Amino acid sequence: xxxxxxxxxxxxxxxxxxELDYQSHSHSGGELSSEQNPHATVSLTAYxxxxxxxxxxxxxxxxxxxxxxxxxxxxxxxxxAFIKAILVILIFMHVKVGSRLVKIFVVASFxxxxxxxxFTFADYxxxxxxxxxxGWLMEQRPLSSGWDAQKREPAKGLVKxxxxx
Amino acid sequence: MSDSYSQSISPSAALPHADHGHGHGGHAPHVAHQFxxxxxxxxxxxxxxxxxxxTEIMFFGGAFLAYFIYRTSYxxxxxxxxxxxxxxxxxLNTGVLLCxxxxxxxxxxxxHDGKSRGIVMWVSATILFAxxxxxxxxxxxxxxxxxxxxxxRNFDIHQEQFPPAANTAEAIEHxxxxxxGAQIFFSFYFAATGLHASHMFVGIGIMIWLIVxxxxxxxxxxxxxxxxxxxxxxxxxxxxxxFLYPLLYLVERTAGH
Numbered sequence: 001x002x003x004x005x006x007x008x009x010x011x012x013x014x015x016x017x018x019e020l021d022y023q024s025h026s027h028s029g030g031e032l033s034s035e036q037n038p039h040a041t042v043s044l045t046a047y048x049x050x051x052x053x054x055x056x057x058x059x060x061x062x063x064x065x066x067x068x069x070x071x072x073x074x075x076x077x078x079x080x081a082f083i084k085a086i087l088v089i090l091i092f093m094h095v096k097v098g099s100r101l102v103k104i105f106v107v108a109s110f111x112x113x114x115x116x117x118x119f120t121f122a123d124y125x126x127x128x129x130x131x132x133x134x135g136w137l138m139e140q141r142p143l144s145s146g147w148d149a150q151k152r153e154p155a156k157g158l159v160k161x162x163x164x165x
Numbered sequence: 166m167s168d169s170y171s172q173s174i175s176p177s178a179a180l181p182h183a184d185h186g187h188g189h190g191g192h193a194p195h196v197a198h199q200f201x202x203x204x205x206x207x208x209x210x211x212x213x214x215x216x217x218x219x220t221e222i223m224f225f226g227g228a229f230l231a232y233f234i235y236r237t238s239y240x241x242x243x244x245x246x247x248x249x250x251x252x253x254x255x256x257l258n259t260g261v262l263l264c265x266x267x268x269x270x271x272x273x274x275x276x277h278d279g280k281s282r283g284i285v286m287w288v289s290a291t292i293l294f295a296x297x298x299x300x301x302x303x304x305x306x307x308x309x310x311x312x313x314x315x316x317x318r319n320f321d322i323h324q325e326q327f328p329p330a331a332n333t334a335e336a337i338e339h340x341x342x343x344x345x346g347a348q349i350f351f352s353f354y355f356a357a358t359g360l361h362a363s364h365m366f367v368g369i370g371i372m373i374w375l376i377v378x379x380x381x382x383x384x385x386x387x388x389x390x391x392x393x394x395x396x397x398x399x400x401x402x403x404x405x406x407x408f409l410y411p412l413l414y415l416v417e418r419t420a421g422h
Binding site for chain 2: 078081094
């Protein structure tokens with residue numbers, strides 16, 4: 001099975017704007033604008049290799065979780081997750097052999113996600129500690145006006161547990 | 166152009182518009198009218214699916230964002246709550262979904278080669294893995310219910326890992342904090358995995374449809390777009406779980422922390 005990288009447009013397509021990309025003249029990979037190669041695919045070997053790598057990375061994720069790295073446990077876990085996601089996107093979802101436009105759509109999705117994350121985190125990170133909210137770093141101080149502010153009874157773990165409902 | 170239907174039972178059953186003859190405009194029968202050719206149709210279909218997946222990324226992304234905000238505020242509570250999850254079952258489920266992604270990719274691969282039987286076989290395998298995943302999830306949910314870990318009135322996270330020194334106000338406050346934070350964690354757990362599971366049910370439904378269509382010879386070497394984009398959907402569902410697993414099951418697993 002061939003693995004075509006169809007993201008590079010042929011020189012013909014660039015110099016000849018009147019020749020629309022969507023008009024196919026032949027189905028051989030070279031003459032058709034490489035943006036629109038419908039026969040580009042990923043090889044069986046690539047699928048199996050990626051699958052093995054994914055399983056290995058799963059084992060690494062679990063293993064790393066049991067190693068004390070402090071705040072870096074989260075970093076490592078997310079890093080591995082991102083690598084797995086990128087492998088799935090590129091190989092299983094055929095983005096590697098897809099057109100440039102498909103690649104743009106994929107990247108754009110995560111750009112929008114990134115905007116949401118960056119702005120929201122920036123908001124929380126730059127808040128000062130307000131007396132009526134838990135704030136950003138006030139881990140030990142519960143909300144003074146939470147949904148259960150009315151009933152300030154001790155948590156169940158401290159008192160003898162009542163009969164099972 | 167009409168020779169691409171060697172696997173069809175009958176041409177009319179397979180064509181998108183069966184009432185038009187083959188001499189209509191010279192385009193292939195499996196290409197809808199608005200497209201120039203099969204390549205453009207395939208590109209449009211792929212971009213359409215990715216547009217939908219972009220909305221799904223934002224959909225789940227919102228939940229993930231809220232999770233991170235609360236995890237920072239309630240890290241200790243999240244750690245305590247996450248310990249209640251069965252990491253081994255979650256790991257098994259992750260492996261099951263990764264296998265289902267492989268079988269789905271192999272189904273698309275079969276479709277590319279024009280092998281309907283391969284499509285049916287691999288999509289069936291994908292459904293099987295999906296059902297295993299959902300079965301394990303059902304067991305987990307049941308277990309959490311019996312452990313009083315469903316947020317609400319009867320929520321009760323036993324705090325053996327945080328034994329209060331005394332019945333002081335501070336200890337009570339800390340226990341309250343843990344209780345609140347743990348309920349927030351489990352709210353995320355049920356909301357996120359529930360949302361994920363509902364996506365899996367929809368995916369299974371679509372895959373059943375795919376099997377039916379494949380058995381009727383709908384897909385050929387030149388036209389298998391539905392198989393391809395179902396694959397995109399399924400891989401997305403897999404990616405969501407790839408992120409959910411460490412965030413829900415592996416918050417803090419180092420002994421002696």
